[in-house]
Amino acid sequence: VYGPLPLANTPQSVLRVGGWMKLTKVFALAAGVAIFCGPVFSQALAPHQQATAASASADTASKPLSTRIVAYQIEAKLDPTKHTIAANETLTYKNLTGQPQQTFPFHLYLNAFQPQSTFMTEVRLAGTRGNGPDSEWDPKHLGSITVDKLEVEGAGDLTNKMEFIHPDDNNTEDRTVFQLTLPKPIAPGASVQFHIAFHDVLPKVVERTGYAHDFDMVGQWFPKVGVWWKNAWNCHQFHATTEFFADFGTFDVKITVPQNEIVGAGGDLVSTQNNSDGTQTLSYHSEDVHDFSWTASPSFTLVEDSWTGSQGPVKIHLLMSPGHMASAPRYMKALKGSLYFFDQWYGPYPYDRITLVDPPHGGIDAGGMEYPTLVTAGTSVHMPQGLLEPEFVTEHEFGHQYWYGMVATNEFEEAWLDEGINSYTEVKVMDAIYGHETSFLNFPFAHLGETEEQRGSYLGLPDMDPIARVAWKFISSDSYGDITYGKSATMLITLEKVIGEDTLRQALHTYFMRYRFTHPTGEDFLKTIEEVSGKDLRWYFNQAVYGTQVLDYSLADAHSDPLKWWETPAHGSKNSEKDELYRTYVTVERKGDFTFPVDLQIKFDDGSTTFEHWDGLDRWIRYQYDRKAKIESAQIDAHNQITLDRDPFNNSYVAAPDPRAVHKLRNIWVFASEWLSQLLAWLT
């Protein structure tokens, strides 16, 4: 399915997607079936191989997509007035660790919403989202999850064996992870069943999960077992910036809510039953996912649609909050466009549903979140058409279905593998749908593309932390955001310059197909890029991923001088000036500590152009030309591909000055100055 794309950088391109889809449907479906059987292949197949494999392996389509380690069965009842949940959970854990397991760690992440938790401590220290160090504690922000009873099949009640642990920071007040030691170990290949009765108190939305008015966003709400990874249990505490890492499996969840509540969940609705007490019980099933979240509100308006991709139809549910219906078509377009381009570029979307939750006003901090087959976005009553916030949030969170949902990397330890790769694909998809220069802001008077937005984000704090750093050890949440999102995306955009955009897209496709439904590492990703590109890229990754070097090449000097400068110049004669021989010097300087090969384009006033390539290793290089022409311009990275370069303004020299840009800036600032003067003069 991977091939030439029917792109036009206009919004209309997506409108044409449906028609194009019909033309490619047969081919796409055939290839999609082959891709659906991904786990049987150790690596991605070329399109023609996929098509062949489709017919041969159609019978394997019903096989699990993932190695199902966990099976959760949960019955939950929501009290929408108190915003509490009473639940019973049965977790069946299959020991595929290859060794006996006696101790099991579990997340209890709602306990993060307590003033002494690690999460709140980090928020106080470095801020996150809308909460800064000066945020006051509101008792309504209190959230909790309490295990009332924990029984293990065959071992009885082990509630009093629960022990809170703090693997990341030794914060003994943090109660987001507990471990349980069983009386006897579980043999390799055997299963163990945990029966857990628990109840949740949802916080008023401060971040990611909780309630706002009659809206309940229920994420990170049940005891979830850790991941046996790299020969050890991996179960981190809930942090200010990261929260995801879990094993794949199945979820059967029964949710009981009042009958007026409209519910959305990360699973297929299997049945609905009205109860005599005025409640309804909705049963959901989900498989080959590693988490389950849901939402409920009587104020939602449900917008339904569908989209057909290479794996068949996908049901789309938008749950719109009051006053936000104007954004529904925008969400829908972004969601369908994202489904289309991910399906075309990176791999098939194997689920038959996607739900987008639009949080109400006051609940916006629950927006912009990703859970398997359920994402939250964000808009407002007066969202301008030219600000593509609903669109890019939708695209970004949908992208996490791939980079987090299916390629289930460890967000705590390598957040860039989901947020960073996802920010890169956000740039590509948003550009494809909304245009390269208008995919973030699109007003008649101003515009901004996603590429430059990510670059600007990176430049906020470019050199405090490397990309490859454990998430909670960044100096601040700003640095975490700028590097993990902005720099990672910018690093991959710059990599296109080295290996080509198509090759990088192919590498992402291969990476997705090879590692979906597994827990790959950063090295897995980088090695895949090297393998697909056929290039040793360590020099680049060591600087861009593992280092904090900053890239800045500058055109230090460019000028032409008459070769026989000591002779009297023949003024006033065009011919003599034309015959004059000039020596042109062009000096390029490496101002940063990041080395990168540089392409130089030099134009002369006789219309000729010269290109140079410099390995960029030395501090500077000077080129010299003797010809009957003066320099017109010299430019490093003429196509603006090295987006890691921190200063694009020093990359070029144009002999003829053009003050129009400064005039424009000056116009605006003079006006701003005058108007402020007039406003203040009102006081007189």
Added chain:
Amino acid sequence: MAASNRGTFFSGAGLVWQWQRLVWWIFAVCLIFGFFSTHEMTERANFLLDHSAAAQRLVNGFDVSAIIMLQQLRDSPLEIHGPNILHFSVLFVVFMLFATGGILAAYVLDEKPTTTAFFEAAGRHFWRFFRLLIYLAIVLLPIAGLAVATSAMHTRIDDQSISPYTGDYFVEAAAIVILLLLIVVRVWFDMAQVIAVADDEKKMHHALRRAFGLLRHNFFALFWIYLRISIITWVLFALGLYIWMFRLSPRSNVAAFLVSQLMILIWLGTRLWQRASEAIWYRNYQANQVPEPAWTPSPAPMYTPVAAEPQA
């Protein structure tokens, strides 16, 4: 009253037009201050952008990324701009505090504002108006408190209301109330300035007290003079912004400059129109006052003797 107001409205415009050199001079000062405030930024930006191909992002449109990149540079030309704008704006406020006496003298006396007369009146009233500015700050304090309370109430309403509109409606209503209050205060102080100039009132608390009395008895006339010119200002300003942002070619610097300066001119001109109208209104008011008659002894009361009732 309506006919009188209409006359004031147009007469005010005529007065501004008649002594338009005042508008041009103040506009010129404002523009010069504007240029001065951006001088350093322009110098740095010239150095960075004039020979850079990347500057084309700003030439062929307005690519916000160019601003973001400029902002992130170590010696960003933009980082110094904020304080400079503020400094020159404060300087302009001082200038206007000085010039207002001269402007009002021209309008109140309806005499050609010669340079000498202008500066003489400006100098004479500078400290008076400075004291008025302090009074104004005191009067504005409760309104600022109202704005703070509005903000707190908005947070509370937004927190409690399921509808996303309730909070917005509350803020919009509160903003209108605050705006109207500000207009009332400004009209009050404008009239105090007019009284100070017209009657050479040296004690500003007296001027304020008299202006308050005037405003109380002629509230709608004075309020409407100010408000309708304000509405004209806002409409024209919004129209200018619309033309600048949506109608002009992004490449057009000259047209953008002219439109932006026209907006400033309109803002300034209409403010002077308000002052001129208020001055004319006050002149008319004084002219229409029936002089209090000289004291004359009132005739002696006539008593009609009443016969005493016969006692029982």
